[in-house]
Amino acid sequence: MARIGVPELSGDAYGVPVSQPPSDAATERVARACRAMHEVGGPMRLADLATIAGCSVRQVQRDFAEVLATTPVDYGRCVRTDTARMALRSTANVTDAIYDAGYGSVRAFYEETARRLGMTPSDYAAGAPAHVLLWSVTPSQIGDIIAIASPRGLCRVVIGDSTQLLEPTLSEFPGATLVRDEDAMVDVMRALTAIADGVDAPDLPMLVTGTAFQARVWSALREIPTGETRTYSEVAAAIGEPQAVRAVANACGANPTALAIPCHRVIRTDGSLGGYHWGLEVKEHLLTAERTGTHTG
């Protein structure tokens, strides 16, 4: 039976397919390239991005694949749809907003955003190449953990009472064939329960999609080490948008893969917990477990 993840990268204590955290140099190059595209408001030529990043074209492509799990052009398109979305929110003139965002025609906007704006990340995942999605559920200290994955990575992780949550969670992927497969998912579930126990676990390969902004927030969250926390303001600053504190909080709340993207490690500046989609008791339990270090190795 197919295993989840990237077998050739496996080989740590959990036997879980590991995607190594990107290097600082790669993250920095990607950040520079992204900043440039945000200034332009859309995709840029690869050669220009390479100049800005200070490396070869090939390296830019590799960095984007590694850090953001996407390509430079695709990221640029996300930026452009984000730009259009903002513009549409603040103006009544649809046509001007679409042209200002960098689309050559209203039709081009609808052709591109029909796939992006109109779709939730879950819908996108269901329509992605992997039409067969595997799922599993396991009990843990913080409640049942339900995980759904494609062969390319985790798509969804939810926490709670499986008798209540299972049906609606699986229903989020109406276009996919969902197969319960404990065998293929065993290592993934082991890693997720480790995180639930407050134990450090390797990064899991993920196949999630969101807006360009959400992608930046989520990759920033993955860099918070086990046992540490950041404030919403700190995360906003880390992605170069110090004023976007509320947007960061929203992106945390939209995290499709609980635990794997550790949004529970983001708290308020005053030290209070802030919010958590799966219940504040769960967030508190996770942070306490991580802080007291149940680390077994």
Place this chain on the structure above:
DNA sequence: ACTGTCTGTGCTT
């Protein structure tokens, strides 16, 4: 391990 060069494929104009 990280990076650049070369190369083939596929898409768009």
Place this chain on the structure above:
DNA sequence: AAGCACAGACAGT
């Protein structure tokens, strides 16, 4: 036909 994005393979450090 030309230009471009992309990713695999390979070599240099």
